[in-house]
Amino acid sequence: MTMDAHTNLPDLLLLPGFMLDQALWDDMRDGLQHLGRLHFGDLGQDDTISAMAARVLQHAPERFVLIGFSMGGYVAQAIMQQAPERVIALGLLNTSARQQDAREIAGNRMQLELARQVPFKGLTSRALASSLHPDRANDRALLDRLQAMALHNGKEVFIRQLSALRSDGYAELQKIHCPTLIVASRNDQLSSIAEALQMQAQIPAAQMVLIEDCGHMTPLEKPDELLQILSDWLTVSSIRKSA
Incomplete structure (x- = not known):
């Protein structure tokens, strides 16, 4: 495996979610750097x-x-199909292997038709709020961070990612x-x-680990807890066995 000669740590490749980017990991970045060399996949x-x-x-x-x-x-699962020998x-995190149903596909098509016709102004307030724990649904700081990532990605990325069937x-x-x-x-x-x-x-x-009092956006809602979970797992399950 690719190792850092000085720190003896692996490379970590992080993949964000829909209309997110590497800023998703900002609250964890310092801690993650102690676990390995960071790389961020482009899904846009x-x-x-x-x-x-x-x-x-x-x-x-x-x-x-x-x-x-x-x-x-989902992209990580596809990587496991294409090149499993490269993954240590x-x-x-907060994902699934479930196929989209007909209702979801139809809803996406409606969004795509609208997105192609009007300027992109970011994700809807409802979509943003539904990604957080109900108690954080009005947390303006978190909502603004999510919207900033969506706006950074922009209209073309929105159309491409929304077109990607699962x-x-x-x-x-x-x-x-x-x-x-x-x-x-628990509250995803x-x-x-x-x-x-x-x-x-x-x-x-x-x-499997279940995080309590948390919605879908675990890296933003519970960054310290998620970092500790990843640290414990990498230490026990990955680095020691692979080094």
Whole structure:
């Protein structure tokens, strides 16, 4: 594996969620740098999950710990299908392997039609609020940070990412044999605990951690707790076994 000669730590490749970017990890960045050398995947240039995965792999280190959040978790699963030998360990945060249903696809098509016709002004207040714990749904600082990432990505990324269909990936999970961490949140309105448990059941080497009092945006809502979870997992499950 690719190691830093001075710190003996692995490369960490982090993938954000829908209309997010590497600023998602800002509250954890200092701590993450103590766990490994940081790399951030670009999910904004392609309109399919498999193409996003291929692009990430083109720019990734030879071997790496892969951590995917939300939509980034779907891309991480696609990476595991395309190049499993390059992944030392896998973290799936607030994500799923569930296929989009007909209602979701129809809703996305309506959003796409509208997005192509009008200027992009960011995500709706409802969409932003639903990504947070109900008690944080009016937290202006968090909402502003989410909207800033969406606006930074812009209209073309919105259209590409919204066009990316998510297929049923549960059967493919059985082929994942590296140490795997699944993180779910008690109050996540976008990715359910049941979906996380189903992923855990399919991945032979998976463990799962549930974060209490947290919505979907775990890296922003509970950065310290998530950092500790990742640190404990990497120390026990990945670095010592792979070094």
